[in-house]
Amino acid sequence: MSLQQPDFGVLRKAQKGDERAFSLIVRAYQVPVFNYVLRLVGDRALAEDLTQEVFLRVYQGLPKFSLRSKFTTWLFQVTKNRVLDELRASERRPRALVALEDVPPLEVVDAPFERLEAIDAVWRAVEGLNVDLKMALLLRDIVGLSYTEIADSLEITLATVKWRIYKAREDVQHALAREGITIGAETRAADRQAVTS
Numbered sequence: 432m433s434l435q436q437p438d439f440g441v442l443r444k445a446q447k448g449d450e451r452a453f454s455l456i457v458r459a460y461q462v463p464v465f466n467y468v469l470r471l472v473g474d475r476a477l478a479e480d481l482t483q484e485v486f487l488r489v490y491q492g493l494p495k496f497s498l499r500s501k502f503t504t505w506l507f508q509v510t511k512n513r514v515l516d517e518l519r520a521s522e523r524r525p526r527a528l529v530a531l532e533d534v535p536p537l538e539v540v541d542a543p544f545e546r547l548e549a550i551d552a553v554w555r556a557v558e559g560l561n562v563d564l565k566m567a568l569l570l571r572d573i574v575g576l577s578y579t580e581i582a583d584s585l586e587i588t589l590a591t592v593k594w595r596i597y598k599a600r601e602d603v604q605h606a607l608a609r610e611g612i613t614i615g616a617e618t619r620a621a622d623r624q625a626v627t628s
Contacts, residue, residue: 437455441455457486466573471565471569473558488513489505501583507576552606560602564602568603578596
């Protein structure tokens, strides 16, 4: 489930201003970026706008991008910064509440009704996390970045990443337990192992 890096040749061409090469990069990463942003802001139209703004910033910053770091790390660092700017701005202005029903669920083909309810409960629990925990969790479990890539993207230590993901999963499990939904013990054991290693 790991997010692949772009082809080096395509990336070099995009850095030199080749619009066709840049469009290949956009096509490869727009869905993961959009899904990440949507889960952070909870508004489809805003997520679409922010995703466009992220890729505009990436296009403008690409000539200065150092090929010594991973493109996906930098991309999600740009995404994080744009989303945090928007969240700070939205705190300063009045806004309408978005019903959780308006946030589209991830599509699950032919899933039993009980499983769909459980998936909806998971997303409600994730929605209730603070933004720091939510960012780390989504970058790991939805985008598929490694712990190191998440640390670089969020500009925090590896230990902080591990703690945030552990805490986010724990908070989600508690929220699910309040709804009568439990997650397997093997998931909790894997989380504890990641935090201690």
